[in-house]
Amino acid sequence: MKPEHSWTPSISADPRLASSVIRLLELVESTPSGVAGALRFGEHGAILVDNRKICWAFARDMRFGLTELLQNQYEPALPRADIEGVYRRCRQEGRPITEGLLEHGLTSELGLRRALSKHHGEAIAQLARTFTTPSDFAPSRPGYDVRYSFTAAEMLALSGANVDPSRAARAQSELATHLVDETTGAAFVRSQASSGALVIAVAPHCQLPLVDLLDVLKRATSLFDVADVFDPGISLLRAACCERTALVAWRDQGVCYAGLCASRAATARLMSSLSERLTAPAFAYAEPPRQKGAARP
Amino acid sequence: MNQRPRFAGDQSGEYARAPLDFGLASIANGELLECAVGGEARTRLEDMSATLPVLVDTLGEVSRRRLATLLGGEPAGASYSELVLVSKDHVYVVQPLQNREGLALVSVSPTTTSMGKILSDVHAAVGGLDAE
Numbered sequence: 001m002k003p004e005h006s007w008t009p010s011i012s013a014d015p016r017l018a019s020s021v022i023r024l025l026e027l028v029e030s031t032p033s034g035v036a037g038a039l040r041f042g043e044h045g046a047i048l049v050d051n052r053k054i055c056w057a058f059a060r061d062m063r064f065g066l067t068e069l070l071q072n073q074y075e076p077a078l079p080r081a082d083i084e085g086v087y088r089r090c091r092q093e094g095r096p097i098t099e100g101l102l103e104h105g106l107t108s109e110l111g112l113r114r115a116l117s118k119h120h121g122e123a124i125a126q127l128a129r130t131f132t133t134p135s136d137f138a139p140s141r142p143g144y145d146v147r148y149s150f151t152a153a154e155m156l157a158l159s160g161a162n163v164d165p166s167r168a169a170r171a172q173s174e175l176a177t178h179l180v181d182e183t184t185g186a187a188f189v190r191s192q193a194s195s196g197a198l199v200i201a202v203a204p205h206c207q208l209p210l211v212d213l214l215d216v217l218k219r220a221t222s223l224f225d226v227a228d229v230f231d232p233g234i235s236l237l238r239a240a241c242c243e244r245t246a247l248v249a250w251r252d253q254g255v256c257y258a259g260l261c262a263s264r265a266a267t268a269r270l271m272s273s274l275s276e277r278l279t280a281p282a283f284a285y286a287e288p289p290r291q292k293g294a295a296r297p
Numbered sequence: 298m299n300q301r302p303r304f305a306g307d308q309s310g311e312y313a314r315a316p317l318d319f320g321l322a323s324i325a326n327g328e329l330l331e332c333a334v335g336g337e338a339r340t341r342l343e344d345m346s347a348t349l350p351v352l353v354d355t356l357g358e359v360s361r362r363r364l365a366t367l368l369g370g371e372p373a374g375a376s377y378s379e380l381v382l383v384s385k386d387h388v389y390v391v392q393p394l395q396n397r398e399g400l401a402l403v404s405v406s407p408t409t410t411s412m413g414k415i416l417s418d419v420h421a422a423v424g425g426l427d428a429e
Contacts, residue, residue: 212367215360222355223380230344233384240379241361245370262368271412275383279409 018191018198020128021159025152026210027134028054036142039134045127047120047134048144053151055144057123059130064122069115070107078106098145109147116148117158124155153199153206153213157186160200171201171255178259178273179203182266183248185259188217197221200255208260220249220258236274238267250274315414317406319422322346324353324393324401341405345389349401352380352391381416383409390419396427 027039028049036050045059067084071077083106090100101107107115150158161168171187179185184203191198197217206213220237227234236250246267248259261267320332320342329346332339345352362372380391390404402423406415 208367212363216364219356219360223352226348226352226355227382229348230341231382231384231387231389233386234382234389235385236383238379238381239356239361241368242365242370242372245365245368247356247364260364260368262370271381275409275412278383278385 017125017128020131021124022156022210022214024124024128025156028052028155029152029209031137035139036144037137037139039137041127041130041132042135044130044132045123047124047127048140049137050142050144050146050149053146053149054120054124054155055149057120057127059123059126061126062119062122064119066115066119069118070101070111073107073111073115082106096143096145098148113148117150117155120150121155121159121162125159151202151205151207152210153186153202153208154204156210157199157202160188160198163198163200167255168200170253171257174252174255174257175201175203178257178270180266180269180273182262183259183270184208185257186213186217187255187257188221189255190221197256216247216260217256217258220247221256223249224251224256236271236278238271248274250278315406315411315418316408317404317415317418318342319419320346320403321426322349322401322403324349324399326350329403330400338405338407341387341389342403345391345405346403349391349403353378353393353401356380383412385409388412388415390415392419392423394423394426402426 024047028047029052031037031039031049031052034051036055037048039047039049041047041059043060045057047054048056067080067087070083071080082104083101086100086104086106087097090097098112101112102109157168161172167189168187175185175187184206186199186203186206186208187201188197188199190196197214199213199217202213208216223237223239224234227237235252237248239247239249241247244263246261246264248261248267248270250257250259259270261270318332318334318338320329320334320339322329322342323346327347327349329339329343332342334342356378361378364370365372378393382389382391386407386409388406388409391401392404393401402419404415404419404422408415
């Protein structure tokens, strides 16, 4: 496989652009629940949505298309004609393109999801650059495979991950290691570009509305800031939301994590897992090592 | 808490308690109002208490209720707002008291290996104070 960071959506650290991306993703979340349709941005492009998840996005002036992304998943690159041939056959047969690509062994499920996320991320980045609002939301029949659709939180994290793909991959692995049933969560770093928190990884299928996710991440950061006043070594905290639910936040190597627990048992398991690691001799809260970006595994 | 609190962590008994020091602090101004211990433990409790107004406010009531709702919890019970903070060497617990508005039990333990015991002792202490 080729390193993939050479094909990443062009989200920049520009605060105005980051805010514009968030605004677009919040528009996706504001579409009617259970309804498929297109958020159309006139001549600039569109975001196709099914039940508030992003199924497809396109924009004018995209730097790369899905075909290029699929071609360049392999070394040497796949012949363009092979991929376009599958597109053609699927259209003739009225089948989803994703199905054809997998059937012909041109990509894997994971590879396809990665390629689609980058494609849609690039489209959303380009749409965000236009700072336009959608002209309408046109309902349509649902027809996309839910395996290849993305929540707003997932798409935001995929965009944020591009700032440092290797750090994002570590953060995703950290979430996978510690988050248990009945929890969801996200990893983030401080950033002036995105209202204080740049989301770099989220739990799979995280459905927390962006406005709430970003709010809780900012509050977790603030809690650590206040805790630093009396003990800068504090790297794990638990704040009860009610008798059952809680926010668990931790930080490691410059990355902050927030786990949202829907039950006392989930909170206990997450705290246990994290405090075991915290008290292990090898663990010490530290700033992140400076590493050059590497491809996601 | 001018006298040794009856829920002090190092009391002897059948149940081996975690080392734990307590104080009673004002959420409004961060003052440590009562504390039976001195030395480093007292300093830690004072320093933590001083941040209480901001600490408790940071995850405000509205935000906690909203999160509880999103997570399928019971926002009606959102006055339950325990905060636990863990470093490599210490566990801190802030527990606002239900029956003594504006006050919180603040606790610090110099061990992180007995989290369950620490929380049990804190809850027992809170129960005692709330019952007073």
